[in-house]
Amino acid sequence: MKPLRGVRVLDFTAAMAGPFATMLLADLGAEVVKIEPPEGDHARDWGPPSYGEKYSAYFASVNRGKRSIVLDLKREEAREVVYKLAKTAGAVVENFRPGVAQRLGVDYETLRRQNPRLVYCSISGFGEGPYRDLPAYDLVALAMSGLMDLTGEPDRPPVKFAVPITDIAAGFYCALAVTAAVLSDSPSYIEVPLIEAAISLLTHQASYYFASGEPPRRMGSAHPTIVPYQAFKAKDGYFILAIGSDHLWRRFCDAIGRPDLAEDPRYRTNKDRVKNREELVKMLEEIFATKEVSHW
Numbered sequence: 001m002k003p004l005r006g007v008r009v010l011d012f013t014a015a016m017a018g019p020f021a022t023m024l025l026a027d028l029g030a031e032v033v034k035i036e037p038p039e040g041d042h043a044r045d046w047g048p049p050s051y052g053e054k055y056s057a058y059f060a061s062v063n064r065g066k067r068s069i070v071l072d073l074k075r076e077e078a079r080e081v082v083y084k085l086a087k088t089a090g091a092v093v094e095n096f097r098p099g100v101a102q103r104l105g106v107d108y109e110t111l112r113r114q115n116p117r118l119v120y121c122s123i124s125g126f127g128e129g130p131y132r133d134l135p136a137y138d139l140v141a142l143a144m145s146g147l148m149d150l151t152g153e154p155d156r157p158p159v160k161f162a163v164p165i166t167d168i169a170a171g172f173y174c175a176l177a178v179t180a181a182v183l184s185d186s187p188s189y190i191e192v193p194l195i196e197a198a199i200s201l202l203t204h205q206a207s208y209y210f211a212s213g214e215p216p217r218r219m220g221s222a223h224p225t226i227v228p229y230q231a232f233k234a235k236d237g238y239f240i241l242a243i244g245s246d247h248l249w250r251r252f253c254d255a256i257g258r259p260d261l262a263e264d265p266r267y268r269t270n271k272d273r274v275k276n277r278e279e280l281v282k283m284l285e286e287i288f289a290t291k292e293v294s295h296w
Contacts, residue, residue: 002028002029003028003029003179003183004025004028004029004030004090004179004182004183005029005030006029006031007025007029007030007031007090007091007182008030008031008033008085008088008089008090008091009022009025009026009030009031009032009033009089009090009091009092009093009178010033010035010082010085010086010089010091010092010093011032011033011034011035011066011093012035012092012093012094012095012096012101012106013034013041013093013094013095013123014036014041014042014043014095015041015042015043015095015137015167016043016062016138016164016167016168016171017095017123017138017164017166017167017168017170017171017174017192017194018093018094018095018123018171018174019034019041019043019059019062019063019171020062020167020168020171020172020175021093021121021123021170021171021172021174021175021178022034022066022093022175023062023063023064023065023066023171024171024172024175025091025093025175025178025179026064026065026066027065028175028179030090030091031067032065032066032067033066033067033068033069033085034063034066034067034068034069035069035070035071035073035082036068036069036070036071037070037071037072037073038070038072040054040070041059041063043056043058043059043062044056044059046058046059069081073104073105073106074104079104079105079106082105082106082111083111083114086111086114086115086118087114087115088115089115089118090117090118090119090182091118091119091120091121091178091181091182092106092108092111092118092119092120092121093121093123093174093178094106094120094121094122094123095122095123095124097135098124098125098132098133098134098135099133101122108120108122108189112187116187117185117187118187119178119181119182119186119187119188119190120188120189120190121174121177121178121189121190121191121192122189122190122191122192123170123171123174123191123192123193123194124136124191124192124193124194125140125141125193125194125195126193126194126195127191127193127195127196128191131195136194136195137164138164138165138166138167138194139160139164140194141166141194141195141197141198142160142161142165142166142198143158144195144198145166145195145198145199145201145202146199146202146205147161147165147166147198147201147202148160149218150205150216150217150218151218152218152220153218153220154217154218154219154220156218158218165198165201166194166195166197166198166201167194169197169198169200169201170192170193170194170197173192173197173200174190174192177190177192178190204225205224208224208225221240222277222281225270225274226242226243226244226270226274227243227270227273227274227277227280227281228241228243228273228280228281228284229241229242229243229244230281232284232285232288232296233285233288233289234288234289234291234292234293234295234296235289235290235291235292235293236292236293237292237293238293239288239293239296241284245270246268246269246270249262249267249270249273250262256287258287266279266280267280
């Protein structure tokens with residue numbers, strides 16, 4: 001199903017968050033026209049590896065299904081091309097640094113004069129507030145939101161995600177909001193700040209703090225309220241164990257030949273296992289170290 005078939009989207013984005021969003025819109029059937037400056041989206045140069053000149057694997061990963069046009073928006077004739085395109089567009093997505101869209105003449109108010117039915121989404125670092133005019137990358141939002149502080153091993157430095165998760169989350173929010181606005185015929189201005197997308201990902205970690213007053217902490221691959229739920233080392237490598245219910249715990253204990261653990265009052269319920277996490281994990285580590293990954 002292609003719910004956005006027949007909808008033209010003008011894409012003024014670069015790097016990850018915006019291109020990821022517009023790629024999703026293209027997947028949903030939109031005709032996405034990616035408008036790049038003469039030097040191109042700077043992510044084209046984020047390599048190696050690359051598929052070719054100014055075509056990095058990074059860039060390719062989030063720009064499928066789009067048309068592309070090069071326009072120098074500092075030139076009047078280029079802006080006139082944009083205004084003609086805007087008259088036939090259903091949506092615009094941009095992630096310029098604060099104030100750049102206005103200087104280039106492609107901001108919401110300007111393009112709305114060309115087409116009052118436009119849905120316009122701006123992906124920014126911080127939205128409205130004291131940091132409004134500051135630029136931001138994924139890593140900045142990851143750190144300022146607290147996500148980075150929660151990632152890594154206890155008593156070790158914070159670790160970033162292997163992918164730009166706050167960019168990707170913002171991209172999802174953008175695509176969802178634009179799709180909803182277009183399909184409901186609701187011309188509007190939408191702002192998706194990276195920092196808010198990042199904070200939304202805190203979910204249960206934030207809730208734990210509100211419920212207990214205790215700041216969450218880094219736990220490696222372990223889960224703060226489910227045990228065992230983490231990576232374990234076998235004789236020849238690592239594997240993960242995810243016991244999400246007491247029913248699974250009992251089945252797990254039978255499977256490893258230790259049914260006694262299921263009835264041990266220290267481990268009978270998840271609440272018990274969380275309370276006695278340290279000794280249980282140590283015991284399981286000793287058991288798992290005796291066999292290869294393929295056995296477990």
